Amino acid sequence: MKPKTTTTGxxxxxxxxxxxxxxxxxxxxxxxxxxxxxxxxxxxAAAGAIDQVTYANIFEGLTRFGPDGSVNPGLAESWxxxxxxxxxxxxxxxxxxxxxxxxxxxxxxxxSLDRARGEDSTxxxxxxxxxxxxxxxxxxxxxxxxxxxxDGSFLFNMAWGDAVIVAPESVDQLKTNPVGTGxxxxxxxxxxxxxxxxxxxxxxxxxxxxxxxxxxxxxxxTAAFAAMMAEDIDAFxxxxxxxxxxxxxxxxxxxxxxGSTEGETILSTNNAQPPFDDVKVRKAMAHAIDRQAIIDGxxxxxxxxxxxxxxxxxxxxxxxxxxxxxxxxxARSLLAEAGYPDGFTTTLKLPPPSYARRGGxxxxxxxxxxxxxxxxxNLEWAQWLxxxxxxxxxxxxxxxxxEPMDIGIYADPDYYFQYDNPAFTELMTDLQGESExxxxxxxxxxxxxxxxxxxxxxxxxQLASLSVAKTGVQGLWKNAPTQAIDLTGxxxxx
Amino acid sequence: xxxYMVKKLLSLAVSLVVASAVIFxxxxxxxxxxxxxxxxxxxxxxxxxxxxxxxxxxxxPVARYADWVGGMLVGDFGTxxxxxxxVSEMIADRVVVSLPLALYAxxxxxxxxxxxxxxxxxRRGSGVDLGVMGLTQLGxxxxxxxxxxxxxxxxxxxxxxxxxGGFAGWxxxxxxxxxxxxLPAVALALPQAAILTRVMRSALLDTLGxxxxxxxxxxxxxxxxxxxxxxxxxxxxxxxxxxxxQFSFLIAGAIIIENVFFLPGLGRLVFQxxxxxxxxxxxxxxxxxxxxxxxxxxxxxxxxxxxxPRLRRSR
Numbered sequence: 042m043k044p045k046t047t048t049t050g051x052x053x054x055x056x057x058x059x060x061x062x063x064x065x066x067x068x069x070x071x072x073x074x075x076x077x078x079x080x081x082x083x084x085x086a087a088a089g090a091i092d093q094v095t096y097a098n099i100f101e102g103l104t105r106f107g108p109d110g111s112v113n114p115g116l117a118e119s120w121x122x123x124x125x126x127x128x129x130x131x132x133x134x135x136x137x138x139x140x141x142x143x144x145x146x147x148x149x150x151x152x153s154l155d156r157a158r159g160e161d162s163t164x165x166x167x168x169x170x171x172x173x174x175x176x177x178x179x180x181x182x183x184x185x186x187x188x189x190x191x192d193g194s195f196l197f198n199m200a201w202g203d204a205v206i207v208a209p210e211s212v213d214q215l216k217t218n219p220v221g222t223g224x225x226x227x228x229x230x231x232x233x234x235x236x237x238x239x240x241x242x243x244x245x246x247x248x249x250x251x252x253x254x255x256x257x258x259x260x261x262x263t264a265a266f267a268a269m270m271a272e273d274i275d276a277f278x279x280x281x282x283x284x285x286x287x288x289x290x291x292x293x294x295x296x297x298x299x300g301s302t303e304g305e306t307i308l309s310t311n312n313a314q315p316p317f318d319d320v321k322v323r324k325a326m327a328h329a330i331d332r333q334a335i336i337d338g339x340x341x342x343x344x345x346x347x348x349x350x351x352x353x354x355x356x357x358x359x360x361x362x363x364x365x366x367x368x369x370x371x372a373r374s375l376l377a378e379a380g381y382p383d384g385f386t387t388t389l390k391l392p393p394p395s396y397a398r399r400g401g402x403x404x405x406x407x408x409x410x411x412x413x414x415x416x417x418x419n420l421e422w423a424q425w426l427x428x429x430x431x432x433x434x435x436x437x438x439x440x441x442x443x444e445p446m447d448i449g450i451y452a453d454p455d456y457y458f459q460y461d462n463p464a465f466t467e468l469m470t471d472l473q474g475e476s477e478x479x480x481x482x483x484x485x486x487x488x489x490x491x492x493x494x495x496x497x498x499x500x501x502x503q504l505a506s507l508s509v510a511k512t513g514v515q516g517l518w519k520n521a522p523t524q525a526i527d528l529t530g531x532x533x534x535x
Numbered sequence: 536x537x538x539y540m541v542k543k544l545l546s547l548a549v550s551l552v553v554a555s556a557v558i559f560x561x562x563x564x565x566x567x568x569x570x571x572x573x574x575x576x577x578x579x580x581x582x583x584x585x586x587x588x589x590x591x592x593x594x595x596p597v598a599r600y601a602d603w604v605g606g607m608l609v610g611d612f613g614t615x616x617x618x619x620x621x622v623s624e625m626i627a628d629r630v631v632v633s634l635p636l637a638l639y640a641x642x643x644x645x646x647x648x649x650x651x652x653x654x655x656x657x658r659r660g661s662g663v664d665l666g667v668m669g670l671t672q673l674g675x676x677x678x679x680x681x682x683x684x685x686x687x688x689x690x691x692x693x694x695x696x697x698x699x700g701g702f703a704g705w706x707x708x709x710x711x712x713x714x715x716x717x718l719p720a721v722a723l724a725l726p727q728a729a730i731l732t733r734v735m736r737s738a739l740l741d742t743l744g745x746x747x748x749x750x751x752x753x754x755x756x757x758x759x760x761x762x763x764x765x766x767x768x769x770x771x772x773x774x775x776x777x778x779x780x781q782f783s784f785l786i787a788g789a790i791i792i793e794n795v796f797f798l799p800g801l802g803r804l805v806f807q808x809x810x811x812x813x814x815x816x817x818x819x820x821x822x823x824x825x826x827x828x829x830x831x832x833x834x835x836x837x838x839x840x841x842x843x844p845r846l847r848r849s850r
Contacts, residue, residue, distance in 0.1 A: 079573065079617035079811060086617075087575025163586045165574040216619045232618065232628055233799025233807070234702060257701065259797045263684055267699035268797070271691040393810075423567025423812045430576055444577065 068252030080216035096525035100221035110522030126191030250532030300519035308499030325375035327365035384412025387436030652735025674729025779835035
């Protein structure tokens with residue numbers, strides 16, 4: 042009797058151990074991410090984690106971003122733009138249904154857009170919808186959107202996760218039980234642990250390659266490394282421990298995906314606060330900074346140097362890094378010229394991400410080289426938003442601006458870094474009214490040069506998108522043109 | 536006994552009232568607006584106002600405090616700002632991880648520490664005593680998160696006996712669930728066991744030096760008999776105190792271990808809620824933890840009385 046018990050016990054332990062490793066049926070994918078979404082309604086919060094889980098997987102908009110950042114048709118299969126650029130007529134796909142079985146029609150589009158721009162809207166990007174004058178239902182599959190003024194970036198704006206189409210029937214439960222039109226439907230959420238989604242068998246487009254997927258929330262970098270190494274998870278999007286990437290790269294079980302994000306990481310400078318109101322001081326700081334040292338020291342070599350507020354992978358990007366090359370000698374003489382031969386002291390307020398905390402120490406040392414002393418304060422995001430972003434109580438801060446195509450923030454003199462240049466504001470107004478691609482490109486290039494020449498902020502690097510996956514996982518996005526983990530094209534290699 | 540209990544209950548109630556006021560005030564002065572935090576940097580002023588109204592943040596602190604305490608008295612912990620689900624449900628989801636983990640760790644540490652402490656005390660000055668004391672020194676000195684990482688490296692990454700973290704869930708069965716709590720429980724138990732062993736040993740040695748032990752020995756009892764019948768019972772009071780404190784610590788203090796093993800427990804909930812400025816969740820969970828700690832102390836007080844009859848009569 043006794044030996045039998047032992048054998049059974051041992052067998053069950055072995056089965057348990059084996060079960061851990063073989064849990065991944067090939068139609069399933071477990072993907073790690075660092076932050077858990079607070080809820081699952083992308084139309085009423087800014088948290089990037091919401092988009093990571095829901096964008097394209099659960100919810101879709103009229104247009105959508107491709108892996109390269111291009112704007113492609115989404116729920117609208119085509120559109121016509123009136124000659125004056127004000128009226129967009131969207132033609133919706135036929136036969137699209139929401140996960141609860143109700144059909145998508147023009148009324149849902151009108152409802153979604155009106156809800157986002159309505160008076161009691163809690164949309165975090167309400168500005169995207171500000172130009173809309175009216176939304177009209179022409180017939181069940183046609184919607185006409187009239188803008189107050191022509192807006193060259195309207196189709197781009199409609200691709201954001203904040204502009205997805207939702208149905209009035211299910212809108213009240215989106216936060217906990219999201220109902221969209223995407224290739225996956227929401228299945229389960231074990232708060233603090235994971236979210237499960239399953240393939241939508243009634244999907245209108247190309248069906249997903251995976252039967253199901255699990256988003257697993259692992260915030261600690263060491264734990265992320267361990268979970269990947271132990272093969273508890275199949276992939277990790279936005280891997281938080283760049284120092285471990287070479288180890289994964291060298292391991293045949295894994296592959297490392299290094300791409301670009303829309304995050305311009307900048308030494309944000311309070312342009313309204315002396316001495317930063319003097320362009321010579323800002324120029325001196327720009328030359329005091331050694332970008333490569335920051336990328337190597339804070340990001341373990343991952344990141345592309347930038348010389349202006351624009352993504353290097355964008356076709357209209359101009360490389361202006363030479364204009365603020367590392368030159369401490371020049372920096373010191375510029376400071377002397379500006380009346381600060383002995384430098385000055387200012388504040389450097391750092392939000393939690395490691396690019397800021399690690400980068401901040403390095404920048405402080407580089408600024409000290411030329412005589413600028415910084416008092417470093419570490420802030421939580423909530424404090425950073427209150428003190429720096431809203432209160433404008435700072436000298437310097439380091440932050441990554443992750444919104445795509447956000448050079449327009451320099452047109453607002455009230456924005457937290459308080460850059461006030463009427464010529465730039467005018468250029469942005471003109472850009473908005475321009476829909477001719479060639480002219481738009483020219484304007485965007487000009488805009489990059491203006492802010493680089495004014496040394497508005499210290500332009501450091503474009504944040505890299507770092508992912509690790511098992512070798513067999515294919516179709517994961519390398520770049521992150523928006524904060525999405527689009528699993529619709531992901532599958533396992535045979 | 537009744538007077539003793541009434542007195543303890545009264546102090547329990549006062550502690551709870553004071554704690555609720557302190558928690559609420561502390562979170563009132565923490566900088567950071569929950570609405571601004573949720574809507575991010577592109578939010579417009581009117582959108583923020585709409586959200587504040589929706590969350591009830593536009594009302595004064597006194598009204599919100601009254602609501603919160605009033606709700607808790609009838610078992611309503613409010614609704615989370617960010618998750619938008621009832622806080623009581625969220626707590627219930629997390630307690631089923633944190634409580635078993637704490638009990639598991641406590642069981643491990645007690646099962647190891649009490650025999651080890653008795654053994655070391657009984658063989659005072661011997662090689663056993665030195666060995667046990669050396670190990671406890673090490674157990675106290677090693678930070679438990681580091682020990683946790685080491686165990687993950689050995690048992691999850693190299694040997695693959697356990698997963699590196701996460702919780703299988705009770706739906707998967709008791710076996711897999713306990714399996715996924717094992718490494719965290721061992722990591723939590725290590726320093727506790729070390730401390731408890733030392734307390735057990737020294738308490739027992741103190742008692743063994745008392746007059747009544749000499750009397751018992753003089754009456755002809757063997758060393759072993761005096762130890763088991765007389766000394767152990769008297770040495771248990773300080774040990775119980777420590778176990779009570781440790782249990783409170785294990786429930787409330789597992790934040791780091793929960794992060795290392797990415798377990799969806801109470802500690803991680805508080806951690807997330809603080810950075811998201813989900814004040815109602817922080818307030819309610821902290822209040823619950825305070826309640827748990829006070830209750831554990833209350834139970835420990837009652838156990839003293841059970842172990843030591845003098846306490847029942849004199850106070």
